[in-house]
Amino acid sequence: MSIEHMKNTSFDKVDFQQWKDLTEQSLKGKPYETLLTKTFEGIELQPLYIGETPTNNASHIQQMKGESGWTIAQQTIAKDGATFIQQLRHSLERGNEAIVYDGMLKIDWTATDLDELSSYFSDYPVIFLNIDKSDPVLEAFDRVPHEVRSSVNGIVDCHDWTAPVGYDNLRTIGVDTWNIHHQGADAVTELAFTLAEASQLVTQSTSFEAFSNQFFVRFAVDTHFFMEIAKLRAFRLLWKAFSTAFEQTEVPEIPVMAVTSVRSYSKLDPYVNLLRAGNETFAAILGGADIITTHPHTVLTEPDASSIRYARNIQLVLKEETHVDKVIDPAGGSYFIEQLTNELVEKAWALFLQLEQEEDINQFIDRRLAGICQERQGEVAKGKKALIGTNAYAELTDTNFHDWEGIEAFQRLAIPFENMRKQFSVQQPKTVILTFGLLKEFKPRADFVTSYLFAGGVKTTWSPAFQRVEEAIEWMQHEQPEYIVVCAQDDQLHAVMDELLERIPANCLVDVAGKVDEPSAQRWKEKGLNGFLLNGQDKIAKLQSIYSAWKGVDDK
Template identity: 40%
Template sequence: MTTNMKEIQFASASYEEWQEQATKALKGKPFESLLTKTIEGITLEPLYTEATLIDKLGEQLEKQVATIRTMKATDSFEIAQQIYGDTAEQFLTNLQDSLSRGNEVLTIDSRVAFEWDTAILTSLADFMTEYTFKLIVENSNDPLMQVFTKIAADKKHAVTGYIVSRESLELADFPNVRTAHSNTVKYHNNGANAVQELAIALAQASDLAKKATSYEDVAQKFFVSFAIDTQFFMEIAKIRAFKVLWKAFSKGLGAEAIAVPIVAETSVRSFSKLDVYVNLLRAGNEAFAGIIGGVDVFTVHPHDVLTKPTEQSIRIARNVLLVANEESHVLNVTDPSGGSYFIESLTADLVKEAWQLFIQIEAAGGLEAYRIDTKIEDVYQTRIKQIETRKASLIGTNIYANPADSMAPESNVQFVDVKRLAIPFEKLRESYAQQNAKMAILTFGELKNFKARADFVAGFFATAGITIEQSGALSTIEEAERWLKTTDYDYIVVAATDDDAKTVVPALLKVKQEKQLLDVAGKFKEEEQAWQADGLNGFIFAGQNMIQKLNAVMASLKEVQG
């Protein structure tokens, strides 16, 4: 009998039925173990359904979706490739090349290696009358701001662009240049979470509104800057949530909401100088999240931007957006993530939490009075702890590190102040590069029994740039003792099963050389005190703070080596 697949129907299961089956599959673990708490304090469910979303939002769901779809300032996104160059001539050549290869928004950071003299400012002014721009300056006295004096009076009205300033500024006679903005990027770079970034955006907008004569005056000059991190769904929801929050903010001012541009860039706080091509994967993830979320202008930083971008890396960064534009078809869909049970729920959570935080900031008297920097520092310390204990991953840096990888000596001045998560591991590599100790793993027993721990230890030390050698399988205590007594390694980690370790470690402690440091892989709470009293240096185990442990090992090596 032939079955028509189109006529087959499957019985639907309720959330409660799924939860019951999931609980059975957990085999004794509580269902709550499937819940995930984000750094924003939002609890992520293991499953989202239409029913649970409607129960949560009710009629607010339709309003949320409608708001997001009407609060986008443009119908697409513009590619804003930053222009680089060591000299004024090279800069202008790169600018022209960038435009010919798909760049749409001239993105220029005023901190360059050359002087912004009359010649280059005049040339730049010609381009700025034809193309939208994004300038990153210090304040109104920044040398780059002199470019506006080179633009003819009859062309000023047609000039369009964005000015990201570290201090507030005003630009007269250029009605289509946006200078009023909420700049959340600097807070993001210090470690802020998505809720804090959204609340900060509103608080900064509120400060601008208090100084303006009308809402329209603010909205016509306003834009918001976001950095997009690697938390894909959270970042999509962050951009969507801002649109809902902006409408609520506008309503609070008694005005009809005017959509404002969202100018975004890839986050560099998750970038690393180690295994830099992983930065390209991070940037691709971040760029696509921003586009799906609905940004209007986007900058992808090259994967080697922390040191010195090359012609190739700049081209790859630009092509990330070109490929997304041409091949993803994301622009053919209004609000691509709209209707996703998970993202709609997450968007609503961010709106709720960010609005509450915004109200608290306003009640306190503003960001400074609220001590927002202190709150962000707390979040940053949580992030660092997660990275150092591997509760969060930086591929190529704190996990799956390549010990042979080298770091470029240059540092891009534009990003030296970013509190990047990889910095502790980069410093660790620099320190261990000066350490000449010989290190090895004493592997005891059969390969199948010690391999997992030996691999873990090798990966542990790879994050410090160390290729740690292995003794080879040692099958008896006598063989292990003989190897330890005759080896010239300064630091040794024993990798064995718990039962084997409890036998071999006490024996090895009796015969180890005076200046040898001996560690053991695993946790041995009952034996810890006795073993350390007999000369064991310590333990290596999952969940340990890697930076603290590796620094402690280095300090101990320096001590015994004199």
């Protein structure tokens, strides 16, 4: 083919219907709709985005963000003031860019500690969170010389606290979504809640300008990567609409803080939390956060020097390796993210207007969160949402179940599995996967059962592969298991189960892996079968029933 012929050759344009027809062929009978994913925000994620190009919000977001990059704001963790100063100095020398203090640590401060702490205020942004008015750390602001107070900038989240004279660049009015996020809130609810809270706060201020000069927001960022990117971008567009509603011709810039969520964090395999932290941090960066805090992977049980360093280095590595700090809105122009951003803006604004009509906003939010939280927990319990190392690919390793007082986690998704693991770590039945047939026949079900029980902390062993019930009974009389799960192909299962249930020791609890026809299931249950282990089953409910049934047998 000549070069001229190649230049004049074009491909036939493929429309959406052709793509859909080809997709349904590859699905082998399943409808195209099975590829749609419905989110908690009420948004349907499409397998392919085609058609009219969504509004490109990049220029608007760039104007409101102002400049590229973000501030690395790693929390300093210590038990006393002197150690806090030492750790702060250490982190600032190694890449941290802010003074982050959380009042939940309840640190005792000496006058010397406060003097030294205040000496950093003019050089680094100050981020003080969850501060009570009685916290002595606030005295540090009184120790800063008047002539340098105007150079101090940052955020102090303390109800009814007024900064001393001279702190013109310190923000003290804000909305923090941490609590509602960890009670199950979706992105739409978080955005609408933020606007509703801002609406109440602005009415308490002398003017919109005075309010916006003091205002900040803080979002928890979860592992739903693209949704979290869109959430932060959507907020800036919503803030523009909010400002316009208050007749502002110029949209004031406000700092958008982001902190990695621990809603998906787990104590059961804490190193997976490192992956979650990296995912959430990168989403916050691409979403355009101005200030980012990455929680250590051991934050649930208490961070140590290593986990704190890993958390700080996540941001440092992303900044050095990706160069996204050179771009104001790195996600701008992406068809998928722009579409998500626009949908979040529309839904969040509609919910905000609804909240404005509610007599009791908190009561309305609580009802909404209760339903979402229950649905989230149900997805994890049934395996629809995978928490690696917790409800999927779990490992039976020693677990630290300690709760660190430095963080409030509320309704973490892993808590039911952690409680189950803790229960079985104290006492559990001697468990055997009883196999029949050839290895290649029962192995898929045996692997499934092993993974299923590991999620609850139940140790298992596999029996030899039996062909006859008599062999299995003889082996069991020697091993004396307290709980067995029978694994075999369907035809083999039906061939052995009736006889097995008639001859099995009375003090042994029996389950079957897999689904069978209703008549067989009913007949086996009448002969003493406890139940079935199934894919998509509520694991928490099933594991608890195993424990209760075993304890009932054990107590006889």
